[in-house]
Structure formats: structure tokens, C-alpha cells
Amino acid sequence: MAPSTSAIVRHMGDCREAARQRPLRSAPLGGGSPPATATGPGRRQGGTLRGLSRPGTLGRMECRGNHSQWLEVDVRALAHNLSVFREILTRGTKLAAVVKANAYGHGTAEVAPFAAAHADWLAVHTAEEARRLRRLGLSSPVLIMGFMARGELHDLDADVHVFVSTDEVLRWLGEYRRSSGISLPIHLKIDTGTKRQGFERSRIADVCRTAAGEGLSIVGIATHFANIEDTLEHDFARRQLALFGDAVAALRRELSSDVPYVHAACSAASLLFRETDFNLARIGISMYGHWPSRETRLTWILDHGRNGVKLEPALAWRTVIGQFQHVATGETVGYGRTWRALRATRLAVLPVGYADGYARALSNRARVLVGGRPVPVVGRVCMNMMMVDVTDVPEAAVGDEVVLLGRQGDAAVTAEELAELSGTINYEFLCRLSPAIPRFVVGDAGEVAAR
Structure with missing residues (x-):
């Protein structure tokens, strides 16, 4: 059973307080200081704070009256959006909540504890973002999806998984294992046409040998779609999916076993194509209540009608x-x-x-x-x-x-x-x-x- 919202909100406060006491953390990203005591309901020191907020919000303004601007993150909307994906994803597919880039601007300290309680994984772009999640007291599996420089490999635990798309990062991960005694699980990133991150499919056997030589375990394989959001024609995405299927089969042959984590789905793919679900989906923009594009929404309407998915901005x-x-x-x-x-x-x-x-x-x-x-x-x-x-x-x-x-x-x-x-x-x-x-x-x- 998921924790109650009040417990999560209390945990958020505990996380921020604990993080403030750790010397490695930078200043809290908003909401870290205790709010000033208000002078009465809906009032702030120095004047009246009036407005027509959503029902139930006006009474909360007293804790924000000493700010000239602020952001509100609605965890009810986050919960609703995550529940939408729980409903539409293939049963058994794990859900990774993407909280990179300060949780898409919503605030890592505000979103990540809630996401950790309602999703199976957390996904970030950088090693520092992964460390910040640990400083917030979160123990969920974390997936680092971006490039890491050699000097960024420190203070990462064995439940931090890493996208690998270059031989250099493989060698650096090997050095980290030897110096720390921690082997970070690897997910091979395969380029299927985006031409951004990823090994060529022909490199899979070589990469497996290099990883084994460094004492590293390959536990996953992933790709990313180039044009699944910006078009109503998805032929290129289907070609990418076919190429990825070949890569998954090749990795299985090299490992002589199944691959624990196979993932390709972003928000748009998770909304539109069940064949991209595999066993892990990376949900970013739509967790926060936004369709990835007009084309994604129109494709949904053409396939399913106007009823069905309703995302709520958070x-x-x-x-x-x-x-x-x-x-x-x-x-x-x-x-x-x-x-x-x-x-x-x-x-x-x-x-x-x-x-x-x-x-x-x-x-x-x-x-x-x-x-x-x-x-x-x-x-x-x-x-x-x-x-x-x-x-x-x-x-x-x-x-x-x-x-x-x-x-x-x-x-x-x-x-x-x-x-x-x-x-x-x-x-x-x-x-x-x-x-x-x-x-x-x-x-x-x-x-x-x-x-």
C-alpha cells in the first residue's frame, strides 16, 4: 500500500531538513526555509494577500505571504498522472519517474519523495542529481541517463544504474569499481537512429567483452526515439523499434541469458504504443501533466477518441x-x-x-x-x-x-x-x-x- 499523502509531505520536510545538515548539499531549491508566521488567514506581514486561487489554496497563502513569487506543486495532479500510466502500461511494466532538470522545473526536493513513493524507479540525467536523491533520503533504484565525466564518478551506491554509450565511460566505471568496491549496474544505450547517445548495434559483442573485463554487469538495454512526438506518421519510430528488437536479441545471445531491464518508452511512446512498453517505461513530461506535443495528443484522439486520457498539470x-x-x-x-x-x-x-x-x-x-x-x-x-x-x-x-x-x-x-x-x-x-x-x-x- 502506498504511503499516505500526509506521510509523504512530512517525509519531504524531513528530507529537506536532513539535506540542509549535510555539507555536500547546496542551498535548498525553494521551500527549504520555514515559512514566516502569518498575521491571520489569507494575510501576510505588511499587507493583505488576496486572490482567487483554486479551492482550498487561499487558506494556504498565509505560509507564502513573505514571498513575492512562488510555485505550487500539486501532488494530487502528480498522483493522477502516474495512475494514468499505471492503467495504460502493460501489466508488469515498471515505471521510472523522470526527475532530471530539477524535476522539469517543478523542484527535485518537492517532487522526488512523492515520485519515489508512487513509481518503481527514479531517473535523472547526471551523477550529481543521483547523489542529491540519496541526500534527500530516497532509496529507490536510480537510473542515470546522461554522460558522466570521469571526475563525476564518486559517492554512488550499487543501486544507481548507469546508461553507457561510450568505451571511455565503461573504463571509468571499471576504475570506480576497483577504487570503491562498488560495481554500478550498466544499461547499454543503443543508437537506433537518433544519432545522439548510443553504441552502434554492431558493437554489442565488443562492449560485452569490455564490460566483463572491467568486472561490470550489464543488466539493461535501452534506446530513445527520434521522431515519436513530432509527427502523425510513425514509420521511423517503428523502424527504430525493429532495430532495437534486433539489438535486444543480440545482447541476449552475448549474455546467454535474458536481459533484466529492456526499455525504450518515453511519455509519448507510453501513451501511444504498447509494443514499446517492454518491462520499464521512462515517464517524464506527462507525469507533470503535459502532453509531449500536439501531434501526440492528436494521434491519441485518432486512435481512441476524445475520451480516455486526461492529464492534469501539476x-x-x-x-x-x-x-x-x-x-x-x-x-x-x-x-x-x-x-x-x-x-x-x-x-x-x-x-x-x-x-x-x-x-x-x-x-x-x-x-x-x-x-x-x-x-x-x-x-x-x-x-x-x-x-x-x-x-x-x-x-x-x-x-x-x-x-x-x-x-x-x-x-x-x-x-x-x-x-x-x-x-x-x-x-x-x-x-x-x-x-x-x-x-x-x-x-x-x-x-x-x-x-
């Missing part, structure tokens, strides 16, 4: 109004004077900018939510602040909540909307959210379990 980004400016008709706003008022305008200045991850490309294009209504971003987004037109929200006051990403009342701003306006993808927009922004866990995953 992240909200909130700030407060810091100041107002009154702009006369004809006056301009911000650097470069890129916006000119066509009427007497009331601007709200927000303490968020591109240094926080709100892309400069959103200048004069995006919208935020104030009082449950969308209002436009005007002028250039600055390094640490931005301006929005609240002329049509006359009741707005200093200290009021503003939603940059997420819901407020019946309105919503999505990562997909902001990514498209800034010329990128939802992955990048989320991953570029500054680690310095305080992050808070909200929601109740027990609601999902009770359904």
Missing part, C-alpha cells in the same frame, strides 16, 4: 502586484518604449522577469490572471520585473495574487500557451523556471486513491 506559478503606474494616453512603457497607451491606463508592476524564467519573448504577447480575469503583458519583460495592464480590473490592489501559470477562478494560462508564444516547447519553458523561486507542495493525493 504546477502553478504565482506572484503579487508590487506597484501601480498610471499611464496617460500616448505615453510609452518600458525598455525600448515598445508599448504605447491608447487610453488612460493603469499598470501593475510584477516582481518577476526573465531571470526567473518568464521569457523576454513574451513581451507584449502573453497574458496573466488578475482577479480571475486575463490581462495583457505590456512593454518588455525585464530581468526582474514586468508590467501588465489592469485598467479593466479596477479592484486590483497592491499585494493581490497574480497567476502567471495555472488557474485562477475559471480562467487558466497553460505552459503550452506560454511556450508557443515564446517560440519553444512546454519542456523548455518548465525546465527554465529558476531554482531560486520558492516551491510549495499542495493538494491531496488521497483524493485520487479514493476514486
